[in-house]
Amino acid sequence: MNKFLLMAVAAVCALPTMAQKADSLVFTTVLENPVTSIKNQNNSGTCWSYSALAFLESEVLKKDPSKKDIDLCESFLVSKTYTDRADRNVRTHGDASFSQGGSFYDAIFCMERYGLIPEGIMPYPITPYGDSLFNFTNFFPPMEAYIKAISGSNAKKLNPMWKKDVQGMIDNYFGECPKEFEYKGKKYTPQSFVKDYLKLDPNDYVSLTSYTHHPFYTQFVLEIQDNWRWATSYNLPLDEFMRVMDEGVKNGYTFAWGADVSEDGFSRRTGKNKCVATVPDTKATAGVGSDQSRWTGEKAGAKIAQADAAGEKVITQEMRQEGYDNWTTTDDHGMQIYGIAKDQNGKEYFMMKNSWGEYGPYKGFWYVSKPYVAYKTMNIVINKNAIPKDIRKKLGI
Numbered sequence: 001m002n003k004f005l006l007m008a009v010a011a012v013c014a015l016p017t018m019a020q021k022a023d024s025l026v027f028t029t030v031l032e033n034p035v036t037s038i039k040n041q042n043n044s045g046t047c048w049s050y051s052a053l054a055f056l057e058s059e060v061l062k063k064d065p066s067k068k069d070i071d072l073c074e075s076f077l078v079s080k081t082y083t084d085r086a087d088r089n090v091r092t093h094g095d096a097s098f099s100q101g102g103s104f105y106d107a108i109f110c111m112e113r114y115g116l117i118p119e120g121i122m123p124y125p126i127t128p129y130g131d132s133l134f135n136f137t138n139f140f141p142p143m144e145a146y147i148k149a150i151s152g153s154n155a156k157k158l159n160p161m162w163k164k165d166v167q168g169m170i171d172n173y174f175g176e177c178p179k180e181f182e183y184k185g186k187k188y189t190p191q192s193f194v195k196d197y198l199k200l201d202p203n204d205y206v207s208l209t210s211y212t213h214h215p216f217y218t219q220f221v222l223e224i225q226d227n228w229r230w231a232t233s234y235n236l237p238l239d240e241f242m243r244v245m246d247e248g249v250k251n252g253y254t255f256a257w258g259a260d261v262s263e264d265g266f267s268r269r270t271g272k273n274k275c276v277a278t279v280p281d282t283k284a285t286a287g288v289g290s291d292q293s294r295w296t297g298e299k300a301g302a303k304i305a306q307a308d309a310a311g312e313k314v315i316t317q318e319m320r321q322e323g324y325d326n327w328t329t330t331d332d333h334g335m336q337i338y339g340i341a342k343d344q345n346g347k348e349y350f351m352m353k354n355s356w357g358e359y360g361p362y363k364g365f366w367y368v369s370k371p372y373v374a375y376k377t378m379n380i381v382i383n384k385n386a387i388p389k390d391i392r393k394k395l396g397i
Contacts, residue, residue, distance in 0.1 A: 024272045025343045027367055032339030032351055033254050034061040036071060038364035040357035042133035044140075045100025048226070048258075049074045049081070050355035051334035052107030052381070055256040056116075058338065059383065060198050062252060070198075071119040074134075075127075075174040076190070080114045081106045086147050086166045088228055090158070094151035097225045100140055104256045104334060104381040105207065105231035112202035115190025118183055123175035143169045206387075206397065207233040209379040210241035212321045217394045222379055224331040233379050234395050238317045242304055242374055245337065248386035249350070254338040255382035257352065257373075260323075261333040265372060268360070275360035276349075277368040279313045279375055308370040310347055315374040323375065331378050341367055 036057040041050050053072040060070045081102050089098040110116065126132060129139065143166060150162045171177075180189050183197070194200055207222075214220040219232040236244065248255060261268075266277045303316040313319075323329030339351035350373055352366040360366075384397050 025276060025367070027341040027343055027349065029351070030340040030342055030348065031250065033249065033252055034058055034065065034068075035254065035336065035338045035353050036061070036068075038353065038358050039074075039355050040133055041074075041355045042135060042357075044134035044136045046074060046078055046102070046134060047355050048102040048104060048106060048334040049077045051256050051258075051336050051353075052104045053077065053116075054336045054353055054355070055104075055254055055381065056107065056111070056198075056200060058254040058336070059200060059204075063199055073117045073119045073122055073124070075122045075124040076114075076117045076177055077107055077110050078102075079170050079174045079177050080110050082143075082170055083163075083167060084109075085228055086143075087163070089147055090151045090162070092151075094148065096228050098144060098147050098151075098228075099226065100136060101226040101331075103224075103227050103229065103231060104258065104379075105227070105229055108202050108205050108381070109229060109231075111194055111200065114177075115192070115194050116198065117178065117181060117188075117190050117193060121178055121181045121183075127173055128175060129173055139169075139173045204383050204385065205381055206384045207231060207379050207381050208236055208241060208244060208387075209233040210236050210238045210317070210320060210377075211324055212317060213325070217396075224378065226331060234397070236391065236395075238303065238315070238320060238374060240391055241377075242370065244382065244387050244391060245350070245373065245380065246340075246370075247388055248382055249337065249340055251386060253383055253386035254336055255380045255386070257335045257337045257380050258331065258378040259333060259335065259373070260329045260331070260376040260378065262330060263372075263376060275362050275366045277352075277366065277372040277376075278311075279315065279369065279371040281311060281313050304370055304374045308348065310345065312369060312371040313375070315371050320375060329376055329378070335366075337368070337373075337380075343367075 036054060039050050039054070041047055053074060057070050057072055060067050085098055085102070088096045146169070147166065150158065178190070180187060183193065188197065209222055214235050216235050216237050219234055221227065221230045222233050245255065261277070263279075265279050267274050303314055320329070335355070336353040337350045338353055341349050341351050343349065347369070349367040349369050352368050354364055354366055356364065358364045384392065387395070387397070
């Protein structure tokens, strides 16, 4: 891509662009809800904390736009989560996984149980190790090995000091979590900061998904390793799942988006449309939506609109389920969806905030097609008030 074209692509977030090569996508913003600045998880598996806190920061902005400088502390959330996850791993003799990853529910649980704090109270971004960004290369493997040794031990009685050892490893990297701190001239505890400054209610947030191996309009524990707290998600048919996301954004809400980003259509490095996610159409899907439906059990309303999928696969409920069942849809990455844009052909995309720093032509932001979202979303966490009333009624919330 030449220098002139790069400049043109970089400008489309701010100004509609009419002239561009036919094979390059040009985006015009339809609407965007407030988000905070781009962050960089760097060399760590903590996308879940960055995306969940980005979502909660937008929730704060929705309540009070004057708090535009809100920046919540990932170190606090990660510290509390790893301590709890180590405990769960040992209690289950290693059956509950211990890894760098996590779920959006970890942030909701932390907010409810421990509270949250603003950035700058703990040592990050200059950690005691001297890292200016998260770098778990030396920090995480020794802790992981230690916990594995404890959970796999044949000892008849565990020495309770193991918890202090793990806490020491965590504190040595992130610094100790404060019990009290001062912010903008007032003293808070992490719990009072959530209640009195952020004014967030953990009970406002729900997880939604869409799979057929559990009944629709019920809750189930999403079977992924990083859902180690065994949090439940409400199960919706695909068309209603997409409707929640679309109407939620159009009504001023953002949501935390967990998805598979390992697909070729998630273009991060090469090609004209870098930092765009699509589901390219192929001959392999030629029968989808026609006579094939007689054998796969496809039902009316169980696929996204053809207009949304122009030039892409038409995603059905069955395709979603197959991807989940055969591990071609994987629990890869947590992000935030905050807006809607159109390309030069009038097709809508969700606007996504990532946590890889100011990467790519859109400086850390991405455009994700509706077919990609329909196909590769694992789950979302959203304010329950963003859910259309008729769907909330079906879910009993």
